[in-house]
Amino acid sequence: MSESASTGLVTVEGKRAVVIGGTSGIGRAIALAFAEDGADVVASSRTREAVEAVADEIRNRGAETTERTCDVTDRESLVALRDETVDALGGVDTLVVSSGAVARESLRTVSDEEWNRVLDVQLTGTHRACQVFAPAIDEGSIVTVSSMAPLRTMPDLAAYTAAKGGVDAYTRAAAKELGPEIRVNAIRPGFFLTPQTEDAYAKGSPRRNGVQRKTEVGRIGRPEELAGAAIYLASDSASYTTGETLTVDGGFSNNAFQD
Template sequence: MPCYNLKNKVAIVTGGGQGIGAAIAQLFAENGAKVVLAEIDEEAGLEREAMLRERGLDVTFIKTDVADEESVKNMVKKTVELYGGVDILVNNAAIMSVKSIFERTLEEWERVIRVNLTGPYICSRYAAEEMIKRGGGVIINIASTRALMSEPDTEPYSASKGGLLALTHSLAISLAKYRIRVVAVSPGWIETSRWKKSKLRSEPKLRPIDHEQHPAGRVGDPMDIAHICAFLADNEKAGFITGVNFVVDGGMTVKMIYAD
């Protein structure tokens, strides 16, 4: 029985073909939503679409590059043509760059910022236009604990996710008069090996210490993020929540670590 009231809601999940996005799309559809997989990887998108449709879920893949305004406009237009509107947007698509600041090109920096920060802005802008016509909606930005803490050589990713948190509270205020809630979710270590497209799918290779270092006792699973997103998308359960960030990391960002 569905846990969340998403019946007949129209949800766009960017990067919905693999990983966390795939889990969010699946859980939303299982709870009655009509879901668009806005995915740049056609192979992943079509495979996920087929997988979920085999289960009788209402899911449609639309090839989308969130960094390209025309691609986003086309995706939103097709969503409205297919389902009649937009109620929920999950800005999940993102890319990573791990390289020394002295070796990374400016083009590499700008590409990460374009996908991870400008992309959510573009998607929010066009999805919000359609949400207004429906009397409101919900935008969920998938940020990261790397917005709050870092490993070496991850500057563009961390900066983009930090910017996404600021974009979240800014949009929450700007769109409040239209009854559009905007929230962020910051995952920690989420093991996605089982949620990739088939040619990349594998079993996780996790050590006991990987689980034990988390106060919650385990590494995260994509469904951990999907459930908080489904809760936040449910206006009956989360209608009083907007402008804030939920850290879902098994407690790692509050754990003090000292050398032996």
């Protein structure tokens, strides 16, 4: 057990992390928080410009990184990301899978193509990433990003809800199969302001007002407020935690049935 675990400190200092989907929203906030806390971090996504921009931010925080795009629907790109990370950082201690895709369409009309796209990114993509990176992780951890959708269903999100429900189940299955060498846990975010949600939850909008009214802390979350959960699950202080899902929703689920 490391010194950080024995002293009770929650830190990822000295660890080497990969954040897939790490150039925007929740993933970016986690990647930058890891770097700020002393971890070396590779943040990847499909967009070269975004990968380069976040890599600069990581270096500005004094952390080591490398620049490699990645698509979770493409196994070869995951293998290339893993191999380049191992070469650049000397290994991998933590994998965070935060890639996402949404199809806002009724289950009555959603096409097979859209349904399969969402599941391929959210669920099968999570599996591909875990399968590819697991051999490179020695006594480390994996953190997946789930959602409240499987617990609190919403209209026109059947594909997304099914995919995230699968991520919940997959996280438990992966913890069973990869333990004791690798711990696998999930974060379940509530409502957060990201580039993907800022229009839907614009300030003063009925949707935002409704969410805030049902949230104990009375507001929408900021992506950086999820980073602490990821740091905990990746840290040695969580060495006895696996197969769990940590909800970070400002208390929304506590008021799920409020009018």
